[in-house]
Amino acid sequence: MSKPSFIAKTVFVLSLFLLVTSCAKSPTGRNQFKFYGAAQMDEMGRQAFDSIKKESKTLPNSRESKYVNCVARHITPQVPKHVFSGEWEVVVFDDEQINAFALPGGKIGVYTGLLNVATTQDQLAAVIGHEVGHVIAEHGNERMSSGTLINLGMQVTSQILDTQQVGSSKEIMSAIGVGLQVGVQLPFSRTHETEADLIGLDLMAKAGFNPQASVTLWQNMEKASGGNAPLEFLSTHPAPTTRIEQLKANMKPALQHYNSTRNRPQCTL
Structure with a gap:
């Protein structure tokens, strides 16, 4: 068997295994594969958040913190209770990164740099809704599970190559790694981002924030990037133009939610 043919078949087998072992559904109906329990993920989330707080400067009781908490307080009640039923902890970090x-x-972190791009409460709600959307869809669990599975598959393939004394096994394994990253992991991450966008759109609208602000947010994000975003094919995130198109395509049901709620938050910075 030629080297390219072997690589292609190995990548296909590992990719197929990821698909056929799906055992759960995301909020949008997509098949998911999850190794870890909710309690495990919650504990890892709490530990990670505590670590970030220790390593970063926070702004408790600041006007930025009060503003961000105001927006989050309207978003989090829209989260299904089976996802998290406790009180969410919201922390503002004094850092210029737009993130x-x-x-x-139940942990939310916002960096002050984001407030220079998400310039209104509705735009900030789009970001917080998006990030909470990742939690609702259990994307962290899914990514960890797929990473575990891919690592296992790579180890098995490496052992087979060594056992069969296949020539250039290091080069083959390297090519397989690139193939998995471009062919499986990057599209997988882009799917998560799109899914979180749509879940967030629904959350913000039900909370009384104008969902049309999500489009403006990504227009601002595109300007802030200065045109330096990587090619979509090689990016974990969809291009801003793609996100905007997808948000617009799903705007009608979001506007229906927005118009049907009497809640109109008044969060100011």
Whole structure:
């Protein structure tokens, strides 16, 4: 068997194994494969959050913290109770990076740099909704599980190559790794980002934030990137233009949720 043919078949087998072993459904109906229990993920989320707080400067009781907590307080009640039923901890980090995150176990972190790009409460709600969407869809569990499975598959393949004394086994394993990253892991991550966008759109609309602000947010993100975003094919995130198109395509049901709620948050910085 030629080297390219062997690589292609190995990548296909590992990719197929990821697909056929799916045993759960995401909120959008996508098949998922998850090794870890919810309690495990919650504990890992709490430990990770505590570690981040120890290593980073926080802004408790600041106007930024009060503002971010105000937005989050409207988003988190929309989270299904089976995902997290306790009180969410929301922390603002004094850091210029344009970023935010949410972790299993009811943890939300927002960096001050994000507030320069998400310039309104509705835009901030789009970000927080997106990050909480990752938690709702258990993307962290899914990524850890797929990574475990891929590592196992790579180890098995390496052992087979060594046992069969296949020539250039190191080169073959390297090519398989690249194939998995481009062919499986990157699209997998882009799928997660798109799914979180749509879940977040629903969350923010039900919370009374204008979902149309999500489009403006990503227009701002594109400007902030200065055109330096990597090619979508080689990126873990969809291109801003792709995200905007997908958000617009799903805007009608979000607007229906928004128009049907009487809640209109008044969070100011």
